[in-house]
Amino acid sequence: MRRPAAAHVGVPRWLYLPALLGAGVVLLPLVALLLRTPWADFWGLVTSEASRDALGLSLRTATASTVVCVLLGTPMAVVLARTDFRGQGLLRALVLLPLVLPPVVGGIALLYTFGRRGLLGRTFEVLGVQVAFSTTAVVLAQVFVALPFLVVSLEGALRSAGQRYEVVAASLGARPTTVLRRVTLPLVLPGLVSGAVLAFARSLGEFGATLTFAGSLQGVTRTLPLEIYLRRETDADAAVALSLVLVAVAVLVVGLTRQAGRAR
Amino acid sequence: MTLELAARVPARDVEVELEVGAGETVALLGPNGAGKSTVLSVAAGLVVPDAGRVVLDGRVLTDAAPGARRRVQVPPHDRRTALLAQDASLFPHLDALDNVAFGPRSAGAGRRTARDAARRWLAAVGAEDLAHRRPRQLSGGQAQRVALARALAAEPALLLLDEPMAALDVGVTPALRQVLRRVLADRTVLLVTHDVLDAVLLADRVVVLDAGRVVEQGATGDVLARPRSDFAARVAGLNLVRGAWRDGALHSPDGLRIEGMAHGPALRDGDASVAVFEPQAVSVFLAEPGGSPRNALSVVVTELEPRGGQVRIRAGALAADVTPRAVADLDLAPGRRVVLAVKAHEVAVYGT
Numbered sequence: 001m002r003r004p005a006a007a008h009v010g011v012p013r014w015l016y017l018p019a020l021l022g023a024g025v026v027l028l029p030l031v032a033l034l035l036r037t038p039w040a041d042f043w044g045l046v047t048s049e050a051s052r053d054a055l056g057l058s059l060r061t062a063t064a065s066t067v068v069c070v071l072l073g074t075p076m077a078v079v080l081a082r083t084d085f086r087g088q089g090l091l092r093a094l095v096l097l098p099l100v101l102p103p104v105v106g107g108i109a110l111l112y113t114f115g116r117r118g119l120l121g122r123t124f125e126v127l128g129v130q131v132a133f134s135t136t137a138v139v140l141a142q143v144f145v146a147l148p149f150l151v152v153s154l155e156g157a158l159r160s161a162g163q164r165y166e167v168v169a170a171s172l173g174a175r176p177t178t179v180l181r182r183v184t185l186p187l188v189l190p191g192l193v194s195g196a197v198l199a200f201a202r203s204l205g206e207f208g209a210t211l212t213f214a215g216s217l218q219g220v221t222r223t224l225p226l227e228i229y230l231r232r233e234t235d236a237d238a239a240v241a242l243s244l245v246l247v248a249v250a251v252l253v254v255g256l257t258r259q260a261g262r263a264r
Numbered sequence: 265m266t267l268e269l270a271a272r273v274p275a276r277d278v279e280v281e282l283e284v285g286a287g288e289t290v291a292l293l294g295p296n297g298a299g300k301s302t303v304l305s306v307a308a309g310l311v312v313p314d315a316g317r318v319v320l321d322g323r324v325l326t327d328a329a330p331g332a333r334r335r336v337q338v339p340p341h342d343r344r345t346a347l348l349a350q351d352a353s354l355f356p357h358l359d360a361l362d363n364v365a366f367g368p369r370s371a372g373a374g375r376r377t378a379r380d381a382a383r384r385w386l387a388a389v390g391a392e393d394l395a396h397r398r399p400r401q402l403s404g405g406q407a408q409r410v411a412l413a414r415a416l417a418a419e420p421a422l423l424l425l426d427e428p429m430a431a432l433d434v435g436v437t438p439a440l441r442q443v444l445r446r447v448l449a450d451r452t453v454l455l456v457t458h459d460v461l462d463a464v465l466l467a468d469r470v471v472v473l474d475a476g477r478v479v480e481q482g483a484t485g486d487v488l489a490r491p492r493s494d495f496a497a498r499v500a501g502l503n504l505v506r507g508a509w510r511d512g513a514l515h516s517p518d519g520l521r522i523e524g525m526a527h528g529p530a531l532r533d534g535d536a537s538v539a540v541f542e543p544q545a546v547s548v549f550l551a552e553p554g555g556s557p558r559n560a561l562s563v564v565v566t567e568l569e570p571r572g573g574q575v576r577i578r579a580g581a582l583a584a585d586v587t588p589r590a591v592a593d594l595d596l597a598p599g600r601r602v603v604l605a606v607k608a609h610e611v612a613v614y615g616t
Contacts, residue, residue, distance in 0.1 A: 164353055170340040171308055171347040172418040174370035179341075182366070186357045 030247065037244050038237040045241040053219040054227035055245065061135065061223060062203035065142035069199040072143075073150035074192065078180070080151070081158035096148045106144050107212025114140065114213075137214035138221050142203035149202050150195040157191020158184070194257045201253040205246065267422050267452060271306040271316035271326075278302045278476035284422070289453040291467035291484070293460070295495055299476040300456040304424045307454060308347045309340040320344065320421055341370070346420035350431045352411035354399035360386065360410045361395040367418025385413040389443050405436030409443060416447060423448070425455045429462065438527040438614070441465055464488065464504055464538060465614060472496045503546070503582050505539045514539045514613055518580075522559050524611030537615050545610035546584035548577060549603045550594055558605040565600045579604065 038045065045051065080092055098106055112118045114131040124131055131137050161184075169183045170176075185192070207225040214221040216230065224242060232239040267284040278299035284290045292300045305311035307318060309325060318326035325343050327336035346367070354363045364382035365375075373381065386392045391409040399407060408428060415423060428444070429437045444466055448455075455466060463470050463484055470487045472480040472495055479493040487496055488504065507516035509531040513523045522539045531537055552560045563579035568591065570576075575591050577584045584604050586596075596602065 165355055167310060167340070168347070168349075168353045169355070169366065169370070171310075171345065171424075172367040172370055172414065173341050173344070173346075174366070175341050176339075178370050182369075183355060187355075 033240060033243060033247065036240050038241060041237060042241050042244075045235075045238045046245060048238070050218060050227060050231075051238065051242060054222055054224045054242070057135070057138070057219065057222065058204055058224040061138045061142060062200050065139045065146055065203040066196055066200040068139065068143045069147050069150045069203075070192070070196055073147050073195070073199070074154060074185075076147075077151045077154035077158060077195075078184070081155045082163070096152060098145050099148045099152070103141075103145055103206065103208030103210075104212050107141060107209035110137070110141060110144060110209060110213040132213060133215040133217065133221060135214075135220055138210055138223060141209035141213045142206045145206055145209055146199040146202040149198040153195030153198055154188060154191050157188040157195075161187050161191075197253055197257050201250060204249060266319075266321060267307065267454065268317065268319040269303065269307055271303065271313035271318070273299075273302055273306065273311060273313050273316075273476075275314075276302045276476065280473065280476070280478055282471050282478060282481070284452055284454055286452060287450045288469060289448050289451070289455060289467045291463035291470045292454060292456045292473060293458065293463055293470050293495065294473035295458070298473040298495075300473055301426055302476075303473070304347065304426050304454065304456055307422065308345050308424055309338060309343050310347075312337055344419075344421040345424055346415040346418045346422075347424045347426065348408075348411055348415045348428050349426045350428065352399070352402075352404075352407035354402070354407055354411055354414070356399050359396050359398055360391065360402070363399070363410060364414045364417045366414060371418070381417055382413070385417040386410070388416065388447060389413045403436075404432050405440055408432060408440060412440075412443065412447070421452065423451055423453045425453060425457075427456055427458065429457075429459070442615070460488065460502060461540065461614070464540075470496075503539075503541050503543060505582070507537065507539070509533060509535045509537045509613070509615070520561050522561070522606075522611060522613075523608040524559075524613040525609055526613045526615075531613065531615050535615050537613050539611050539613050541606050541611040543576060543583040543585040545606050546582075547605045548584050548586050548590065548594060548596070549605060552603050553605055558607050559611065561604040561606075563602060563604055565596055565598050565602055567598060568596060577602075 046055075076095065080088065111132060113120055114124065114137065115121050116125060116130070116132065118132075121131070131140065165183050165187060166179050169179045174182065205225060206223070207229065210221065210223060211226060216222045216226045222230070224246060228239045228242045228246070231242070266286050269283070270281040272279045276299060280299065280303050282290070282292075282303070292303060294300050302311060306313050306316065306326065309318075313326065313328050315330045316326060316328055317324065320343070324336050325338045325345075327334070329335075354360070355366065358366070361379060361382050364385050365378035368378035368381045369375070383392065383395065386395055389409045389412050391406060391413060394402060394406055394410060397406075399410075402410065408431075412428070425444075429440055432440065441462070448466055455462065457463060467484050470481065470484050471478055472487065472493050474493060474495050480487060480491070480496055488502075505514065505516050505520060505522055507514045507520070507522075509515075510533050513521050514537050515521055524539050524541070552562070561582065563582060565577055565579050567578035568575055569578065571585065573587075574585045575588055577586060577591075577596060579602070582604060590596075594602070
């Protein structure tokens, strides 16, 4: 059966023009990318050794950084959503800064933290660990830019879930750890999943901070976005084909988050 | 198990002192905003009073003397006070059984032991067949039963009930009230309600709050028979006649026979019960009105009391509202024998 058409309060007709224009700005480049894709060599381009290295590295590092984001971001979100202390607003704003910070600035900042001459670099050097320009650096750069996404998404979910069930659980004798494990986290699981997916997507696309802080060494720090950027000058077809792979991943991510949102 | 509670919460203009004896159910009555829920929150440890003490079974749960060097505030999970609110607030991600098992599990019981206990508590509230339902598959009354089982399963030393029936359809309240009557019998309970019937049927004692202060307290029957506070007088306006059920009617110890509509589970002969009806539903006659299907209660007028545009006739514990005109026509005065008539369908009879 068809649903009866809902009656709307009129939208001014001229509004459609800028709205369509906006959609065009977003969609047209994707269409152009599709049109320019060298379908005949697509498979070969995508599976070349350099491509496979980059794709594999990207997936590994993005997965690792997502795990780190979940492990660190969940406590952050809970503390921000469920406690009240002086300077909390300021702390939240600062922690979320990477959302608006140019990634290259993040990369510089990381370099002066973990680099050989950085804040903690000396300590690491003494321990015989060099962070900068390693795969670890790639993960750190991704965590730096992706963590706020998870925190924002999860804190929102925690706030809208409210504390009603937590109060009930405590009154039934559950210790704070039990409340967190058996009530709070299960209830915000959809928010946590969509936050993690967002963090994964952001990690996968990370470019500026990675290049600055981790460099571009094939198989070690050269992730897919870096590979695309480098190939663009020597082998445009490969760049386009790999771009399409990232588009496909992005579409998949959007689909997954919508699914998680619906399950809520 | 006794509760002593004294609390001053200036932010909500509440200053209250009350006690609940071991195994006693105390109803906290009062208009909206009187501070009833604040008192429960103080007992549950969800609100820290500016000054006050909460002692449960000799254990100090809250001690907040102003300027005291050592303040005590035992966290909610360690107070052994379970709270049941208006809405059941069942954990949506657990089925009814695991909701009820939550308390035992939190106390350290294994999964199987906790579930066995949960099954027993579900049976105690008549909800064993709901064990594997999710909260969203339960009606309001069913959910509240499960929530009650969940609160009981935590084996609290003090049960706090915050208007547990306020959010339910009137159709399901009598059944839940019966369940409450049964399970609250030997427990230490603080029950917030604005329904005088809850106080009558569930509580041993009532404490009346108004504007954050205790304005009246005492045995339920005494307070309702002789209310001193405005609020108690307003809610206690109801006629309550206690007696035994026999042959389809309630028989009071002083010989009144009252027919009414039975609520809740079917009454059997000899069951203790209470008949409830409003003074406005009562008409006053000098002689028994013939040929009418009404209850006729022969009584002696003890008091006349103006009440708005009407006059309340009191005859012992019974009351009837009539017009001043009727008072004049019938020449009503204390000492006069009259017949109070009330239709059977205006009378609600509850088992007690």
